[in-house]
Amino acid sequence: MSYVAKSPWIIHYDGSSCNGCDIEVLACLTPMYDVERFGIINTGNPKHADVFMITGAVNERNKAVIKQIYDQMPEPKVVVAIGICACSGGIWEECYNVLGGIDKVIPVDCYIPGCAARPEAIIDGVVAGLGVLAGKRERMEKGLDPEGTDEAAPEAAVGAPAGTETAEAEKEAE
Amino acid sequence: MAIMIISVIAYLIVGPLLGGFLSGCDRKITAHMQGRVGPPIRQPFYDVFKLTEKEDITVNKIQDFYVLCFLIFIIVTGCLFFAGQSLLLVFFTLTTASTFLIIAAYSSTSPYAEAGAQRELLQVMAYEPMVLITAVGFYMSTGSFDVSQIMTSESMPIWALWGLFIGFIFILTIKLRKSPFDLSMSEHAHQELVAGLKTEFSGKTLAMVEVAHWYENVMLLGIVFLFFANGTIYGAIIGVVVCLLAYFFEIFIDNSFARMKWQAALNSAWIVAAVLGGVNLFVLLLV
Numbered sequence: 001m002s003y004v005a006k007s008p009w010i011i012h013y014d015g016s017s018c019n020g021c022d023i024e025v026l027a028c029l030t031p032m033y034d035v036e037r038f039g040i041i042n043t044g045n046p047k048h049a050d051v052f053m054i055t056g057a058v059n060e061r062n063k064a065v066i067k068q069i070y071d072q073m074p075e076p077k078v079v080v081a082i083g084i085c086a087c088s089g090g091i092w093e094e095c096y097n098v099l100g101g102i103d104k105v106i107p108v109d110c111y112i113p114g115c116a117a118r119p120e121a122i123i124d125g126v127v128a129g130l131g132v133l134a135g136k137r138e139r140m141e142k143g144l145d146p147e148g149t150d151e152a153a154p155e156a157a158v159g160a161p162a163g164t165e166t167a168e169a170e171k172e173a174e
Numbered sequence: 175m176a177i178m179i180i181s182v183i184a185y186l187i188v189g190p191l192l193g194g195f196l197s198g199c200d201r202k203i204t205a206h207m208q209g210r211v212g213p214p215i216r217q218p219f220y221d222v223f224k225l226t227e228k229e230d231i232t233v234n235k236i237q238d239f240y241v242l243c244f245l246i247f248i249i250v251t252g253c254l255f256f257a258g259q260s261l262l263l264v265f266f267t268l269t270t271a272s273t274f275l276i277i278a279a280y281s282s283t284s285p286y287a288e289a290g291a292q293r294e295l296l297q298v299m300a301y302e303p304m305v306l307i308t309a310v311g312f313y314m315s316t317g318s319f320d321v322s323q324i325m326t327s328e329s330m331p332i333w334a335l336w337g338l339f340i341g342f343i344f345i346l347t348i349k350l351r352k353s354p355f356d357l358s359m360s361e362h363a364h365q366e367l368v369a370g371l372k373t374e375f376s377g378k379t380l381a382m383v384e385v386a387h388w389y390e391n392v393m394l395l396g397i398v399f400l401f402f403a404n405g406t407i408y409g410a411i412i413g414v415v416v417c418l419l420a421y422f423f424e425i426f427i428d429n430s431f432a433r434m435k436w437q438a439a440l441n442s443a444w445i446v447a448a449v450l451g452g453v454n455l456f457v458l459l460l461v
Binding site for chain 1: 208209211212213220224227375377
């Protein structure tokens with residue numbers, strides 16, 4: 001059995017959020033909601049983290065930062081976009097400097113809408129993300145690319161860093 | 175000889191289980207002190223099992239070797255202690271182990287890990303005098319450095335070593351990586367300089383650091399136990415109770431203090447070593 005869903009450590013990054021969602025993320029750690037019940041710890045270090053929580057939309061400035069944090073996290077990992085800005089760009093979607101939601105840069109596994117997202121919704125989303133995390137671990141055990149969706153042979157995944165394929169595909173689509 | 179082998183094997187097997195259990199209790203008690211429910215007691219085991227399932231992303235492979243040496247030397251330290259060997263040898267092996275951890279952090283060349291390693295060096299400097307004075311105190315009161323002989327001493331060493339006991343509990347805060355002296359690495363919910371010393375350790379390497387921490391904690395509580403050992407069953411019961419109380423006290427201190435600067439850690443640890451340790455040794459000389 002997989003232990004990865006029993007001890008999800010999170011890293012939280014504020015893309016360009018108004019801090020509304022950030023405060024709600026931190027509220028999850030307070031005695032009121034206490035996510036440590038599920039073994040969730042806020043690590044502050046991508047190399048220790050399993051769950052990447054992002055608030056706010058992506059712009060040209062933080063694109064590289066988000067990619068770097070994502071690449072520094074060891075597999076299996078899950079990305080959770082918190083708040084409507086992180087999901088789709090929200091009210092900033094049409095802005096000239098905003099690229100849109102987090103999924104424009106890295107693959108997102110869970111979308112938690114809301115402005116700001118409620119702590120209950122965040123916990124619900126992270127718990128949904130744990131299912132994805134366990135699934136990715138299973139794919140790793142089978143020798144498949146944890147970020148892929150197909151049942152392809154492991155050779156197909158070799159050489160391509162996780163996530164780049166989808167990002168490139170999206171670029172082409174644009 | 176048979177007892178020696180049995181206690182070493184018992185330490186190798188029970189050590190990490192007990193250490194992990196204590197760590198789980200630590201997190202549960204900490205949560206309750208903060209008005210939270212907290213994780214299940216077996217959470218530290220889940221954490222370590224999870225870490226072994228993670229991808230290996232070490233940049234500099236040599237650091238894994240150093241961390242492995244750290245784990246091995248911590249286990250050797252504990253084995254020497256529970257085999258009843260010389261207390262001096264135990265403490266020197268313990269220092270060797272911490273040296274390997276510091277080298278591991280330096281070898282990663284990450285600025286955060288290097289800052290953590292420098293702080294760890296300062297912490298070693300802070301607690302080392304008190305540790306050595308404790309060994310000397312045991313020798314002066316019982317006439318031997320050997321743990322096996324101290325264990326069967328006629329009266330509890332605590333009667334002659336009250337100052338050293340308080341001093342040792344003080345530096346135990348540093349060794350258990352508790353606030354206000356949790357400068358070099360982030361344990362549990364603590365955060366400082368990303369993760370200090372541990373920044374570049376991930377996956378199995380981090381799991382090794384955690385397991386070493388469990389072994390180390392059990393060995394350190396064994397030294398606390400040594401203060402109450404007099405070869406009788408009631409001495410052993412008092413010793414175990416005091417060990418648990420000391421651990422609870424450290425959790426209480428952890429939750430009631432903010433982190434201090436390294437200057438405060440160094441100064442206070444040396445003052446405690448000089449005053450409590452020095453006076454205690456002086457009294458032992460006179461009596």
